[in-house]
Amino acid sequence: xxxxxxxxxxxxADTVATDEKxxxxxxxxxxxxxxxxxxxISSASLTTIQCSHPIKVVESSKVSVSAEWAxxxxxxxxxxxxxxxxxxxxxxCFQGKYPKFxxxxxxxxxxxxxxxxxxxxxxxxxxRVK
Amino acid sequence: MIxxxxxKLALSSFLISLSVLAQTGKLQDEKELEAVxxxxxxxxxxxxxxxxxxxxxxxxxxxxKKEQGKVExxxxxxxxxxxxxxxxxxxxxVKNAQLLNWDFEKPDYGLEKSFSxxxxxxxxxxxxxxxxxxxxxxxxxxxxxGDGEMIFLLSVPFIKTLDLSKLEISLLLFEEFIRLExxxxxxxxxxxxxxxxxGTNFRGKKPDISMIDELLKNYSNQIQEKGYTxxxxxxxxxxxxxxxxxxxxLWNAYFRLLGKIDKFIKVNVQYKxxxxxxxxxxxxxxxxxxxxxxx
Numbered sequence: 016x017x018x019x020x021x022x023x024x025x026x027x028a029d030t031v032a033t034d035e036k037x038x039x040x041x042x043x044x045x046x047x048x049x050x051x052x053x054x055x056i057s058s059a060s061l062t063t064i065q066c067s068h069p070i071k072v073v074e075s076s077k078v079s080v081s082a083e084w085a086x087x088x089x090x091x092x093x094x095x096x097x098x099x100x101x102x103x104x105x106x107x108c109f110q111g112k113y114p115k116f117x118x119x120x121x122x123x124x125x126x127x128x129x130x131x132x133x134x135x136x137x138x139x140x141x142x143r144v145k
Numbered sequence: 146m147i148x149x150x151x152x153k154l155a156l157s158s159f160l161i162s163l164s165v166l167a168q169t170g171k172l173q174d175e176k177e178l179e180a181v182x183x184x185x186x187x188x189x190x191x192x193x194x195x196x197x198x199x200x201x202x203x204x205x206x207x208x209x210k211k212e213q214g215k216v217e218x219x220x221x222x223x224x225x226x227x228x229x230x231x232x233x234x235x236x237x238x239v240k241n242a243q244l245l246n247w248d249f250e251k252p253d254y255g256l257e258k259s260f261s262x263x264x265x266x267x268x269x270x271x272x273x274x275x276x277x278x279x280x281x282x283x284x285x286x287x288x289x290x291g292d293g294e295m296i297f298l299l300s301v302p303f304i305k306t307l308d309l310s311k312l313e314i315s316l317l318l319f320e321e322f323i324r325l326e327x328x329x330x331x332x333x334x335x336x337x338x339x340x341x342x343x344g345t346n347f348r349g350k351k352p353d354i355s356m357i358d359e360l361l362k363n364y365s366n367q368i369q370e371k372g373y374t375x376x377x378x379x380x381x382x383x384x385x386x387x388x389x390x391x392x393x394x395l396w397n398a399y400f401r402l403l404g405k406i407d408k409f410i411k412v413n414v415q416y417k418x419x420x421x422x423x424x425x426x427x428x429x430x431x432x433x434x435x436x437x438x439x440x
Contacts, residue, residue, distance in 0.1 A: 046235070056250075057250045109224070109228065109232060112222075112224070113220075113222060113223070113224050113228075114220050115220050115221050115347075115352060116221075116222070116223055116224060116347075116352045116354075119351070119352045119354050120236075120354060120357075126239050126240075129239045129242040129248065130235065130239050132242075132248045133235060133238055133239060133242075133247075133277070136247055136248060136277060136278075137275040137276070137277055138256055138257050138275065138276040138277075138278070139257070139273075139274075139275050139276075140257040140260065140261050140273075140274055140275075140276075141261075141271065141272065141273045141274070142261050142264045142265050142269055142270050142271060142272045143261070143265060143270060143271075144270055144271050145270040145271075
């Protein structure tokens, strides 16, 4: 009889799978960034990604996010990214333009982490066109 | 009997080969030579357009090789000067993350809206900027160049202790904007190596990243030790005066802000270095004050 208890869980899992769809593939714009565990800047980082990394934006009835954030899939990770960091076209990245110069710095993991955090922590703005 | 028939067979085969030679007039070797003589097939090749297509292919290969060389060579360029400034500014922030303590949780102060509004009121349009709040009193404020944008650093303990309004913070940032526009930072921090190497190619050599190491040292020295001269500060104050004069509310707010900072740093030991870096709020107030009438 134990399987009766599992039945609702199995049905629920089926609903989750069918309610999800990939909205599109986008590209990450800043030099480095983090896929967050939840839709807040202070939430933990699931993985660090770099400019031009392809990102699947997922729509799911089980996950609701504010207008600023996107629910994404990056490799095996499902998490959240600020929409302002996503581009429909492959961006012109610094590390792509100057690979040999960039590689010479041999950035360590801590530097990659902080570079990603830097982009999270910036308050970015632009004054309007007259 | 057998020998007579053998003699007949040899005679007939000799006669047959003689007749063949008489018909064609060419030996087998001659024919083979003709087959490898390109001058004879040249006409055929020209007729089929094969010569043209082979010439085109040679050209295409040459172009492809040239392009491949260009792409390969393009991988060995130093970034442009503007890109180097942007990269170095962020690298300096990353290297000093623990010291500056900018990775902390903070509320939304609404600075983007108020600063953009202030800039637009003063006529500065299409200006890109980034503000990084710092959770440390060790650095009050600074402005560093980005690639096509400006990066402003601002101490949260400083603005909290002074209880600055959004407008006052915006004016403080605007002063930093003018400072960067004046080019003092790049002038004080930039090196000859940066000017010489930016945008050049280093193929066949290792990139000289000591250029960035030098800049990083200069950044720390400029932001934490050296600061700006009286002359530079005077020129910035005068610029602020002329920009704000058309808007008395902003001018008065800036004048009051300088007075507030002057009083604050005189009694607060934690901020004793402020005057060394930005000389000095007291002088700035004097420079802005109308000249006293001599009777």
